[in-house]
Amino acid sequence: MMKHEPRPGERLPPEDFDEAVRLTPLVAIDLIVRSPEGRVLVGRRRNEPAKGCLFTTGGRITKNETLAAAFRRISFAELGVENNIKDARFMGIFEHFYQTNNHEVPGFGTHYVVLAYQLTAATENLRLPQDQHGEFAWLTEAELLSNPEVHRNVKEYFTQS
DSSP states (O other): OOOSOOOTTOOOOHHHHHHHHHHSOEEEEEEEEEOTTSOEEEEEEOSSSSTTSEEOEEEEOOTTOOHHHHHHHHHHHHHSSOOOGGGSEEEEEEEEEESOOTTOOTTOOEEEEEEEEEEEOOGGGOOOOSSSEEEEEEEOHHHHHHOTTBOHHHHHHHHOO
């Protein structure tokens, strides 16, 4: 069990993280990444929650981490390129509820409060890591909305008025 206050960007030990997931909502940033042609980047999730589904990239904000710092860290970790939050368009706040959790511990699910940001990125500049997503695809909005493998939480980003 962690005995100190986490530093910005620091990952919690698994037992502390599980306790946080069990007791509180997590705050995250999802990156709706568009190619210059307007296609949307999705990746197949390797981990719970939403394991096996096509999902946008993103990650959790850590304690004591500013939104701007979290955005830079998450974009670098998920896209291989550091992006500035000022260069993205805020799309809104979304809630995601899952019956599962990252470590697949029985008995509790995951609740995310998600800050969705859209940005455009040249596809040749991205260095997409494989730890969170096993494969990637660039889909049009129509393809994304009609594809049953794209998680419903992702589709909500494109159906809000």
